[in-house]
Amino acid sequence: MTTNPQIQCSEVHAVIDGLRSKYVKLPRDREFRTHLDRLIKRDDTGRQIAAPVVFTSTGETRGIALVDGAGGGKTSLVDHALREHPALQTTEAGRMPWLGVRVPSPATLKSLGLEILRQAGYPEARGLRHAWEIWTQVRYRLQLLGTVVLWIDEAHDLFRNGSAREIEDILKTLKSLMQGEGAVIVILTGIETLWQIASYDDQVKRRYSRIELPSVTMAGDEKILWKLIETFSAQAKLAAPEKNDLVARLIHAGRARFGRCIEQIINSIEVALHEGASSLEIEHFARSFDMQEGCAPGENIFRSPRWSQIDVDAPRRA
Ligand SMILES: Nc1ncnc2c1ncn2[C@@H]1O[C@H](COP(=O)(O)OP(=O)(O)O)[C@@H](O)[C@H]1O
Numbered sequence: 001m002t003t004n005p006q007i008q009c010s011e012v013h014a015v016i017d018g019l020r021s022k023y024v025k026l027p028r029d030r031e032f033r034t035h036l037d038r039l040i041k042r043d044d045t046g047r048q049i050a051a052p053v054v055f056t057s058t059g060e061t062r063g064i065a066l067v068d069g070a071g072g073g074k075t076s077l078v079d080h081a082l083r084e085h086p087a088l089q090t091t092e093a094g095r096m097p098w099l100g101v102r103v104p105s106p107a108t109l110k111s112l113g114l115e116i117l118r119q120a121g122y123p124e125a126r127g128l129r130h131a132w133e134i135w136t137q138v139r140y141r142l143q144l145l146g147t148v149v150l151w152i153d154e155a156h157d158l159f160r161n162g163s164a165r166e167i168e169d170i171l172k173t174l175k176s177l178m179q180g181e182g183a184v185i186v187i188l189t190g191i192e193t194l195w196q197i198a199s200y201d202d203q204v205k206r207r208y209s210r211i212e213l214p215s216v217t218m219a220g221d222e223k224i225l226w227k228l229i230e231t232f233s234a235q236a237k238l239a240a241p242e243k244n245d246l247v248a249r250l251i252h253a254g255r256a257r258f259g260r261c262i263e264q265i266i267n268s269i270e271v272a273l274h275e276g277a278s279s280l281e282i283e284h285f286a287r288s289f290d291m292q293e294g295c296a297p298g299e300n301i302f303r304s305p306r307w308s309q310i311d312v313d314a315p316r317r318a
């Protein structure tokens with residue numbers, strides 16, 4: 001077996017952590033930023049400030065609904081965009097220009113409100129009993145913190161099991177956060193069912209602009225994925241693998257979701273490094289896939305000659 005003298009086993013974790021912490025910018029980042037910039041106010045000189053654009057005489061703000069399959073990269077994208085946005089940063093204590101929460105489980109109007117209060121640093125929130133009390137506090141805290149953007153991740157969970165009445169209450173509550181004094185920009189991220197439910201309501205449709213992240217394709221994304229494989233390999237001091245149809249297999253194995261494809265590249269590099277290999281090979285992708293998916297022999301996307309016909313999501317392939 002060829003071994004790589006440049007990298008010690010103990011360094012593997014550091015290399016992998018380094019790769020995992022890298023954020024890869026894509027055209028979708030610009031698209032999201034364009035949607036967000038439309039909603040953030042500018043001063044007389046055109047500089048963006050920590051305040052939302054108000055769209056009507058009643059002081060209404062607008063929101064963004066970002067939809068993609070699991071593992072597409074929604075959470076990473078919005079997190080990165082909010083952390084980078086010049087108008088949403090502060091070093092001042094007691095200010096939170098943006099606040100992100102993940103919908104808790106079980107997802108109810110109350111549990112969501114409590115989670116927002118928790119993130120907003122409101123320790124006495126548990127003493128509040130009624131949804132209206134909780135949401136009155138939410139509103140008050142957001143105003144106090146000067147919050148401009150409220151981001152609710154995994155928002156589809158809010159609509160998963162609720163009755164029609166509960167869903168209506170949730171939509172109404174979110175709407176009220178976008179009206180009047182201290183109104184915030186609401187960003188919802190989730191899978192397709194988020195929009196299927198939210199868009200039943202005409203008022204929601206009117207208030208949110210929608211972004212659907214496209215699936216990864218060979219035509220559109222082969223170049224960038226190959227470049228990522230090359231760059232990540234180099235950073236791990238591995239020679240790049242042979243190209244052949246590796247990217248096509250990667251896209252198929254990654255369910256055409258960008259985040260999943262990146263994860264697989266990194267996991268494969270981890271396998272190669274643990275083996276002490278000097279180059280990344282398709283077999284490392286195959287082994288990593290085996291570990292992640294536990295598939296039956298002949299069903300590994302990176303080994304099978306008929307890989308394109310394998311249904312990666314078929315139940316119990318192993
Ligand atoms: N732009 C990106 N750059 C680097 N890694 C990314 C990027 N987008 C997603 N990932 C990685 O892909 C995985 C899934 O991304 P995530 O944002 O959790 O997806 P989602 O929220 O759509 O399920 C994560 O491990 C994340 O680190």
Ligand SMILES: [Mg+2]
Pocket residue numbers: 074075076153154
């Ligand atoms: Mg996510």
